[in-house]
């Protein structure tokens with residue numbers, strides 16, 4: 001039987017990790033897991049219950065509700081209990097509050113536990129901020145994606161415009177910088193490149209090039225170890 005590995009990808013917003021992870025998973029026949037979507041789902045839960053500033057209540061809500069991901073060829077469908085919240089968690093309101101929720105240690109402990117369970121048998125491409133450092137430090141493949149802030153803001157703007165939002169490039173740029181600083185400066189599991197991760201600067205790369213690079217590495221190991 002074909003050996004199934006764990007592919008871990010970390011990096012900031014707009015670095016290209018999500019599109020790449022999704023395509024790589026499809027090419028390899030692996031399951032794609034977008035862990036940012038899980039932090040976004042908890043943020044939505046907290047906002048709906050007016051509990052953004054009440055840490056204990058957020059933890060309680062997380063325990064009382066079920067957050068789940070369904071992996072499909074177009075990415076993850078995200079559920080809060082039985083409700084499909086895939087689109088709602090991409091709003092600017094969530095963008096502006098998700099860093100705060102993801103800095104709560106108890107939220108991280110619970111979501112990391114769920115992510116480790118989801119990926120325990122390998123055959124996953126999991127992307128986030130702490131996958132290489134905390135969730136799967138022993139993953140066979142570890143990548144850290146980067147890109148210039150300008151390029152990342154342009155990419156994010158394109159996504160937001162496609163969703164009907166009317167924000168400006170400058171607003172997106174500011175929100176990206178703010179979130180980067182928060183995510184890399186937080187006390188628990190800050191976003192950082194681990195020494196054993198391969199850094200991929202996607203500023204001038206195409207999606208095809210990014211995917212090909214990773215898929216080739218994994219296929220080579222599958223053949224050698226299989």
Ligand code: DC
Nearest residue numbers: 013035036037039098102128129130
């Ligand atoms: O990848 P994203 O933009 O959807 O992630 C949303 C937020 O969730 C991001 O600002 C930081 C947080 N996050 C995290 O702390 N750890 C992860 N593994 C994934 C996301």
